[in-house]
Amino acid sequence: MSGRRRQDTSYCGHIALQRALRAAAKTEGVISLKVIVDHPLMQPIMFETMGIDEQKYPGLCQTTNRLLKRFASHELAASEFVSDDAAWQEVAVLDEALDVLEQNRTIKGRWRMIRDRFFNIHKTIR
Structure with a gap:
């Protein structure tokens, strides 16, 4: 993560979510x-993707929504990951x-x- 959008959670979040969705779409048998x-x-x-809030980056939101349509069904949710009731997944x-960090x-x-910044440029969110 580098560049002027380093602290922009909307931009970086959409890019990270899109990468995760592409990886999930490649997984065999994933339907929902x-x-x-x-x-x-x-x-x-999530609020931008669902159309609740104004989209800061309309192109990114559009791509995220398009990637979500690759699945037969999808559900968007938020959780607080500090509690002890988290599922094993x-x-x-x-x-x-945390290990990667x-x-x-x-x-x-x-x-x-x-x-990676010089030779695998696609891995860095700019």
Whole structure:
């Protein structure tokens, strides 16, 4: 994540959600989808996607909605991930995300981010 949109949760959230939706669409047998986002992302992403709030980036919202139509059914939800009542799938995803963040704090992880910035430009949200 770099550039002037570094702190823009709407822009980065839509890009991250689109990447996750593309990855889920490639998974064999996925027909219905339930997207659960952390509560702070509910307003900038979910409300824009559902058309409740004004769209800050109409093109990104349009692409996100188009990607959601790849599935036979989809459900959008928000949750607070600090409680102990999380499902095992949610805990597994959060643990994996925290592991990746911790890896990026190491020297090897920082080197990988610099390398990806120049050679795998599609991995960096700009």
